[in-house]
Amino acid sequence: DVKVTQSSRYLVKRTGEKVFLECVQDMDHENMFWYRQDPGLGLRLIYFSYDVKMKEKGDIPEGYSVSREKKERFSLILESASTNQTSMYLCASSSGQGNNQPQHFGDGTRLSIL
Amino acid sequence: RKEVEQDPGPFNVPEGATVAFNCTYSNSASQSFFWYRQDCRKEPKLLMSVYSSGNEDGRFTAQLNRASQYISLLIRDSKLSDSATYLCVVNKPGTASKLTFGTGTRLQVTL
Numbered sequence: 516d517v518k519v520t521q522s523s524r525y526l527v528k529r530t531g532e533k534v535f536l537e538c539v540q541d542m543d544h545e546n547m548f549w550y551r552q553d554p555g556l557g558l559r560l561i562y563f564s565y566d567v568k569m570k571e572k573g574d575i576p577e578g579y580s581v582s583r584e585k586k587e588r589f590s591l592i593l594e595s596a597s598t599n600q601t602s603m604y605l606c607a608s609s610s611g612q613g614n615n616q617p618q619h620f621g622d623g624t625r626l627s628i629l
Numbered sequence: 630r631k632e633v634e635q636d637p638g639p640f641n642v643p644e645g646a647t648v649a650f651n652c653t654y655s656n657s658a659s660q661s662f663f664w665y666r667q668d669c670r671k672e673p674k675l676l677m678s679v680y681s682s683g684n685e686d687g688r689f690t691a692q693l694n695r696a697s698q699y700i701s702l703l704i705r706d707s708k709l710s711d712s713a714t715y716l717c718v719v720n721k722p723g724t725a726s727k728l729t730f731g732t733g734t735r736l737q738v739t740l
Contacts, residue, residue, distance in 0.1 A: 546726045557716075557732035558673070565726060573727075605672055609726060615661045617718075618728060620672040 517542045521621035534593040538606030545611030547589035551602040596628045633731040650734045652717030653699045661720035666713045707738045
């Protein structure tokens with residue numbers, strides 16, 4: 516079974532703080548993703564990585580950055596947290612081999628910015 | 630037009646009923662299709678992939694209609710444990726890896 520592990524289930528931070536969300540997968544997947552999910556808006560892609568040190572902006576990258584120094588780990592960074600970044604953050608991974616590869620998600624991190 | 634559209638529901642059905650959801654997608658070049666299930670305050674989990682010829686997994690049947698650009702999910706003999714939100718998922722055009730998630734259809738199965 517694919518295991519995607521996110522470092523925190525719940526996190527509370529203050530406006531202006533730099534926030535790090537960590538994600539690790541154990542299936543040697545090439546692709547890793549960060550999403551946020553808000554009521555009525557569904558999942559929105561923040562950033563995507565298809566290989567170590569490679570990254571690509573998703574639909575809503577503003578205010579975020581990412582780091583992929585090792586294949587199994589993909590970090591999301593909120594450079595200066597703001598209240599509108601309060602959300603559920605979901606990390607996912609998928610194989611880069613062939614088509615029709617589904618994504619597998621971690622448990623999610625509920626982040627509150629006060 | 631949204632890339633993936635679903636009726637948000639909720640669909641309220643009694644145990645044992647058959648229920649079907651549809652989903653439409655905007656880009657005819659999409660090649661990969663999935664149904665995910667998401668329980669309240671949990672992460673999405675893959676329910677099944679959707680193949681061109683249609684496919685079945687136990688009580689669940691998925692169909693793809695490329696001409697009309699819609700995907701369906703049929704659940705037979707509904708169980709209380711089927712209560713969840715069902716997400717329709719399609720690959721983004723031009724990429725096999727990136728997926729677009731619908732906002733989901735909520736199902737509530739009752740006694």
